[in-house]
Amino acid sequence: MNGTIQGLFETHINVSDYEASAAFYEKMLGLIPLHDDPARRSKFYWIGRPGEAMFGIRENYPSNLVQRQHFAFRVALEDLKTARVRLEERGVETTNFFGETEAPLSVFPFMPAVSLYFDDPDGHSVELLAMLGDAPRPELAIMPWPEWDKICGRT
Known part of the structure; x- marks a missing residue:
């Protein structure tokens, strides 16, 4: 790799109920919704200004074990x-x-x-x-x- 890492762009967490988690992150923290993928039970958010960093929640991915x-x-x-x-x-x-x-x-x-x-x-x-x-x-x-x-x- 040539160049320097400039920052962390995205992270995802496994959740047990993506709709409940989406409500928490939107209502409690005011995250900016980016994309909702109900088929994959996933939702993505911008952190800060759009294009700077992304946060994702995924229900039971890769398993139903939420650590x-x-x-x-x-x-x-x-x-x-x-x-x-x-x-x-x-x-x-x-x-x-x-x-x-x-x-x-x-x-x-x-x-x-x-x-x-x-x-x-x-x-x-x-x-x-x-x-x-x-x-x-x-x-x-x-x-x-x-x-x-x-x-x-x-x-």
């Missing part, structure tokens, strides 16, 4: 600040990296980024992640967002 997967959607920092409230208002329980529902969101200093976790209807681990504009601090452990802000001099 828990993890993936993260990148979001703007301002959107992440309100995502927890919006999701919980819609009945979706959210956590930080450590699985805590009432604790502050977690920062990954090696990137740095802050994120929020929740499960989809099949128990897949979905993460909303926002990059922070600070310098990476790989020597630091994962920490609560307020602690990161304190280290960075914002509080």
Whole structure:
């Protein structure tokens, strides 16, 4: 191969009910529908602007065994600040990296980024992640967002 990989274009997950999963991803996360293939019980979505990245759901493909997967959607920092409230208002329980529902969101200093976790209807681990504009601090452990802000001099 000549050239450099420029990013991840698509990923697909196996779901037990593609209509229920489609409703979740469209109504809870606002993904942009691209193509519905009822014959294959599949649906595809644009992530970000059309043509940048694609996400697909497929019912019982390649088998009816749905194994828990993890993936993260990148979001703007301002959107992440309100995502927890919006999701919980819609009945979706959210956590930080450590699985805590009432604790502050977690920062990954090696990137740095802050994120929020929740499960989809099949128990897949979905993460909303926002990059922070600070310098990476790989020597630091994962920490609560307020602690990161304190280290960075914002509080």
